[in-house]
Amino acid sequence: MAVDPETVRHVARLARVRIEPEQQQSLATELSNILGWVDQLNELDTEGVAPMTSVAQMRLKMRKDEVTDGNRREDILANAPEAKHGFFVVPRVVD
Amino acid sequence: MTELTDLTLTAARDRIARGEVSAQELTEAHVRAVEGARDLNAFIAETSELAMDMAKASDDRRARGEAGPLEGVPLAIKDLFCTKGVQSTAASHILDGFTPPYESTVTANLWKAGAVMLGKANMDEFAMGSSNENSHYGAARNPWQRRGDNKPLVPGGSSGGSASAVAARAALGATGTDTGGSIRQPASFCGIVGMKPTYGRCSRFGIVAFASSLDQAGPMTRTVRDAAVMLRAMAGHDPNDSTSVDTPVPDFEAALTGDIRGLRVGIPAEYSVEGMPEEIGRLWQQGVDWIKAAGAEPVEVSLPRTAYALPAYYIIAPAEASANLARYDGVRFGHRSAEARDLQELYEQTRGEGFGTEVKRRVLIGTYVLSAGYYDAYYNKARKVRTLIAEDFRNAFESVDVLLAPTTPSAAFGVGELVDDPLSMYLNDVFTVPASLAGLPSISVPAGLSDTGLPMGLQLIGRAFDEETVLRTAGVMEDAAGFDHRPAFIAGR
Numbered sequence: 270m271a272v273d274p275e276t277v278r279h280v281a282r283l284a285r286v287r288i289e290p291e292q293q294q295s296l297a298t299e300l301s302n303i304l305g306w307v308d309q310l311n312e313l314d315t316e317g318v319a320p321m322t323s324v325a326q327m328r329l330k331m332r333k334d335e336v337t338d339g340n341r342r343e344d345i346l347a348n349a350p351e352a353k354h355g356f357f358v359v360p361r362v363v364d
Numbered sequence: 365m366t367e368l369t370d371l372t373l374t375a376a377r378d379r380i381a382r383g384e385v386s387a388q389e390l391t392e393a394h395v396r397a398v399e400g401a402r403d404l405n406a407f408i409a410e411t412s413e414l415a416m417d418m419a420k421a422s423d424d425r426r427a428r429g430e431a432g433p434l435e436g437v438p439l440a441i442k443d444l445f446c447t448k449g450v451q452s453t454a455a456s457h458i459l460d461g462f463t464p465p466y467e468s469t470v471t472a473n474l475w476k477a478g479a480v481m482l483g484k485a486n487m488d489e490f491a492m493g494s495s496n497e498n499s500h501y502g503a504a505r506n507p508w509q510r511r512g513d514n515k516p517l518v519p520g521g522s523s524g525g526s527a528s529a530v531a532a533r534a535a536l537g538a539t540g541t542d543t544g545g546s547i548r549q550p551a552s553f554c555g556i557v558g559m560k561p562t563y564g565r566c567s568r569f570g571i572v573a574f575a576s577s578l579d580q581a582g583p584m585t586r587t588v589r590d591a592a593v594m595l596r597a598m599a600g601h602d603p604n605d606s607t608s609v610d611t612p613v614p615d616f617e618a619a620l621t622g623d624i625r626g627l628r629v630g631i632p633a634e635y636s637v638e639g640m641p642e643e644i645g646r647l648w649q650q651g652v653d654w655i656k657a658a659g660a661e662p663v664e665v666s667l668p669r670t671a672y673a674l675p676a677y678y679i680i681a682p683a684e685a686s687a688n689l690a691r692y693d694g695v696r697f698g699h700r701s702a703e704a705r706d707l708q709e710l711y712e713q714t715r716g717e718g719f720g721t722e723v724k725r726r727v728l729i730g731t732y733v734l735s736a737g738y739y740d741a742y743y744n745k746a747r748k749v750r751t752l753i754a755e756d757f758r759n760a761f762e763s764v765d766v767l768l769a770p771t772t773p774s775a776a777f778g779v780g781e782l783v784d785d786p787l788s789m790y791l792n793d794v795f796t797v798p799a800s801l802a803g804l805p806s807i808s809v810p811a812g813l814s815d816t817g818l819p820m821g822l823q824l825i826g827r828a829f830d831e832e833t834v835l836r837t838a839g840v841m842e843d844a845a846g847f848d849h850r851p852a853f854i855a856g857r
Binding site for chain 2 (some may be wrong): 272276277280281282283284285286287288289296299300302303304306307309310311312313315318319320321322323324325327329330332341344345347348349350351357359360361362
């Protein structure tokens with residue numbers, strides 16, 4: 270599967286990662302190489318095979334739906350690049 | 365002083381227990397060794413003061429008769445583990461300044477057992493890499509050198525700083541994490557023991573997530589016995605990780621009986637790959653001879669889908685990574701771009717500035733294979749292949765008890781040799797990825813030297829939750845190999 274710079278721009282947008290224009294061509298080549306290499310999986314017949322969801326073959330544990338933790342606003346905000354009045358601060362999103 | 369850093373973890377533990385050395389003496393010797401090993405760049409942060417405080421507390425506990433199984437043992441902690449009040453970076457620029465308000469379960473277990481933290485070990489950014497060159501803090505170096513050649517070599521990755529520190533006698537042991545080989549490959553490259561336990565054996569709580577269905581913590585030490593003791597302290601069920609398994613943790617040290625008579629050891633034909641250096645094949649054959657001499661029975665087995673494990677891994681791991689790394693948004697913790705004018709730009713700029721080249725590459729691959737129109741062709745296909753890989757192992761374990769294979773297709777390579785060639789770098793994981801996809805316990809044991817004088821490891825893979833057989837066999841191989849070679853660089857010498 271060949272990836273072109275336009276696809277790199279699209280995927281980078283989906284992933285919310287800025288890719289400088291001068292890197293788009295080299296990334297397109299690298300991604301094409303990697304995806305071309307993984308294409309060998311198509312040699313393997315997987316008709317009727319269930320996709321693995323859990324390697325440990327276990328059932329997810331259930332617990333009572335009750336609050337077990339909380340009241341840690343200061344801990345949670347302690348690492349924020351910008352916080353005010355007990356909230357995270359982001360650039361204005363509505364005018 | 366240097367003598368103390370040459371002890372094995374278990375020998376140091378025994379000396380402390382007998383009162384022949386204090387935790388503070390042992391820790392001080394290692395703090396000096398960490399300082400003396402700075403040329404290796406094995407640590408992102410040295411926590412010397414904290415180490416001495418923890419050692420003092422350890423001596424106090426011992427005086428009160430409350431000693432734990434790792435009382436006073438100084439360790440390096442891979443910087444992927446969150447440590448309360450100590451900056452935790454995952455070797456990424458995007459976690460600049462992040463100081464966790466909580467402790468990972470594995471490190472909490474180690475401190476409860478009495479261990480002491482020397483510092484946070486260098487690694488590939490977000491554990492993505494096989495050479496430790498993808499670190500925002502610069503590459504860590506391998507303390508080994510080729511005979512008659514002082515070109516710097518990589519320690520392997522992603523747990524490269526951990527492996528380097530343990531090999532250079534700057535720590536008695538270190539934590540690592542293994543997603544596709546990140547404990548075993550650096551252990552092999554640095555001539556130490558590294559074990560990835562069964563998926564679910566150790567809690568992932570507080571370990572910065574890379575690929576959640578694969579990530580598993582494990583010990584990196586200089587002997588198999590050290591690994592057994594350290595793993596026991598790390599492991600255990602944790603309500604904070606729903607994939608940690610609620611099953612008793614055995615006394616792994618007691619499993620080291622030295623007796624593998626009658627054990628059936630599978631030799632998987634598919635691990636003999638084209639272009640593999642002849643010396644790796646020779647080492648493997650040597651391993652077969654050792655286990656045979658110890659009374660075990662080598663059995664040829666086939667894991668027919670082995671060749672498809674690596675490409676499946678390089679879909680599944682980036683897919684999970686792209687989801688896990690969505691949390692780095694410049695809003696809640698870590699780096700935030702100063703350039704952004706609106707929210708969209710804040711995300712894109714922050715992540716563009718904060719992630720390194722390999723991390724971006726994998727986030728893009730992951731996003732691509734999960735995107736509309738490709739999800740079935742790539743991601744679901746890879747998950748089906750993963751089912752088949754696990755089935756291969758299940759079939760093999762019907763007739764054998766443990767598998768023996770090389771750990772890596774080569775000895776350590778030079779700094780800069782593969783960094784511009786992602787595919788060649790990925791091929792380093794060809795022998796370690798299959799057990800990761802199947803969630804099986806696996807260990808690398810130093811077994812011999814390459815023609816150029818570099819360490820090479822052999823790998824044992826066991827049934828799920830049968831770490832004991834893996835460790836027992838590893839102990840026998842370790843004795844047979846008698847690997848007593850030392851790296852060119854020893855801390856403080």
